[in-house]
Amino acid sequence: MNLRSLHQSFWTPTQRSMRSWALAAVVVNAGITVTGAAVRLTGSGLGCPTWPRCTPDSFIPVAHPEISPINTAIEFGNRMLTFLVLAVAVACFLAALRLTPRRPALVRLAVLQPLGVLTQGLWGGLVVRSALNPVTVSVHFLISIGMIAAAFALYARSGEADNPPQRLVHRDIRTLGFVLVGAVLTLLVAGVVVTGTGPHSGDEAASRFAFDIETVARIHADLVWVAVGLTIALAFALHVTNAPGLARRAALTLFLVELAQGVIGYVQYFLAVPAFLVGLHVLGSTLVWIATLRVVFLMRDRGALVGAGPVFAHAESR
Known part of the structure; x- marks a missing residue:
């Protein structure tokens, strides 16, 4: 161009x-x-x-x-x-x-x-x-x-x-999609708390949250399972109700992105959070967020x- x-x-x-x-x-x-x-x-x-x-x-x-x-x-x-x-x-x-x-x-x-x-x-x-x-x-x-x-x-x-927007799926499935958005947003907030408690402060002079890193990491992991569970439920609901193919595939894509993100998260935890994997985890967070938004937008039509x-x-x- x-x-x-x-x-x-x-x-x-x-x-x-x-x-x-x-x-x-x-x-x-x-x-x-x-x-x-x-x-x-x-x-x-x-x-x-x-x-x-x-x-x-x-x-x-x-x-x-x-x-x-x-x-x-x-x-x-x-x-x-x-x-x-x-x-x-x-x-x-x-x-x-x-x-x-x-x-x-x-x-x-x-x-x-x-x-x-x-x-x-x-x-x-x-x-x-x-x-x-x-x-x-x-x-x-x-x-x-x-x-x-x-x-x-x-x-x-x-x-x-x-x-005016027209639903392409059952009302309850659409509601489940909104709940999933809230769950992922909560997960992202928990993620920044873990980051603010962990070792990568950006500078030696930077302060940290006064939380126990083990506790906040476990809360974050629990929220991951909530988000993944909601994603599986949404994907299953879209499949059994014969929702539009684009929405079904978007839910599957979200699940695969979450799966990859979860693997990175657990590996970085057990390897004492090396900087490179933390960077990949941040990238994964943005991709999970985008994939979640895509699923919700694909469940209605204008x-x-x-x-x-x-x-x-x-x-x-x-």
């Missing part, structure tokens, strides 16, 4: 390009969530010890006697990725605003992207100024989870019409939208 076509994709958008930008928002928000964890896992959380400057006297990295240049480069690089997320967020908003005919639902969802990036940036400053207090670090991750949800909602809505592409086609035969 050249610069001209890139510009046209959000300045004179089509239904397809609108959807492409929404998908890009999902990808970059998930990506910066993982790279943010990498900053912490490499001990680079205070590689730039001030905010908005990198050092007290400079917005860009300069030699600092107390900080490794590698740590500074990692932290500064992650800050620069914020501008990529912001660029995609602005493109999403402009595409939704200039789409013809304009769809107010998309505009409302799209405006959450630049507002979310602004919120994340300001909160990131608080994370640095609090010397990586685990509460601020945890909220920083949860804001990213909210950003991913908003981006995925934009992606889903940009591929369907604006008709009608086909011409020109948006076949990715979210609810009209698939059973």
Whole structure:
């Protein structure tokens, strides 16, 4: 794609390009969530010890006697990725605003992207100024989870019409899907508590939650089994009621992602949480969240939208 076509994709958008930008928002928000964890896992959380400057006297990295240049480069690089997320967020908003005919639902969802990036940036400053207090670090991750949800909602809505939603499954199965979303969100919150209690603080000066790591890890593991059990129940219910094939396969995909995530989680626990596996676990968390949202969106239909592409086609035969 050249610069001209890139510009046209959000300045004179089509239904397809609108959807492409929404998908890009999902990808970059998930990506910066993982790279943010990498900053912490490499001990680079205070590689730039001030905010908005990198050092007290400079917005860009300069030699600092107390900080490794590698740590500074990692932290500064992650800050620069914020501008990529912001660029995609602005493109999403402009595409939704200039789409013809304009769809107010998309505009409302799209405006959450630049507002979310602004919120994340300001909160990131608080994370640095609090010397990586685990509460601020945890909220920083949860804001990213909210950003991913908003981006995925934009992606889903940009591929369907604006008709009133129609259930494709029994009401109780739809309710089970919402319960699963709540369970996975609770699991993610428990995960950040475990992270805030564990050894990877991001810097030697960072504080930790005053919880017993064994206790919080076991609570987290129990919540994993709750989420997996609900996923199995949902997949079984979709199968026996002959729900649309796309929804059935989405539930199976979620189960497989959860299975892989569980394996990583148990292995990292028994290996004393090596940084690399913790990073994979964070990636798995974002994939579990996205897969969960996908299942729920595939259990209802707002009608086909011409020109948006076949990715979210609810009209698939059973």
